[in-house]
Amino acid sequence: MKAYIIANGTFPKKKFLINELKNAPFVIVCDGAIKHIDRLNIRVDVIIGDLDSIDKKLKEKYFKKIVYVPDQMSNDLSKAFYYGLNLGFDEFIILGATGKREDHTLGNISLLLLYTKSCKNIIMKSDYGEFEVVKTPCKISSVKGQQISIFCFDSRIKISSKNLKYPLKELSLPLLASATLNEALEDNFYIRTNKICELLIYKKYL
Known part of the structure; x- marks a missing residue:
């Protein structure tokens, strides 16, 4: 089952993302x-949080949907x-998790590596593109000409690729910038480690 999570960062403006959200099966x-x-x-379906940033009128309007969780940790x-996980959802699309404060953006993106251990699939989308965690070896869908960036948090891992403009050949990534701004040559590319x-x-996104 799939749920959509809307964070309080920069809300998307792209029409295809808004339409996707309007057709979402469950919205948190x-x-x-x-x-x-x-x-x-x-x-x-649900509004959740410590309620420190919700307008009073909206709090009253949606009071039946609110789940108050004050935990500051x-x-x-x-x-x-x-x-959502406790409700039985195992696929998630996250919107609005980037933009505004850079520390929040970095923190939210890094959480994907934690969340993916508990669910089947999770993708974080914005107006510009999407983040997804993959397990190697893997085949990844793309679009020819699409810009691709790869991030690894273990410098001992050596990465090889196929169908990328700048091939990776047993390459370790000591910096987050080490494998950014690549480009897909086909509608799929492959990574092994x-x-x-x-x-x-x-x-x-193109």
């Missing part, structure tokens, strides 16, 4: 992000993810 909104959902008249995105691991992949 993080706290103050409800202002965007309300403006677009999109159905919401966890951010609202994590509260939404684990709430010297041992099974998880990589963070970014695909820029």
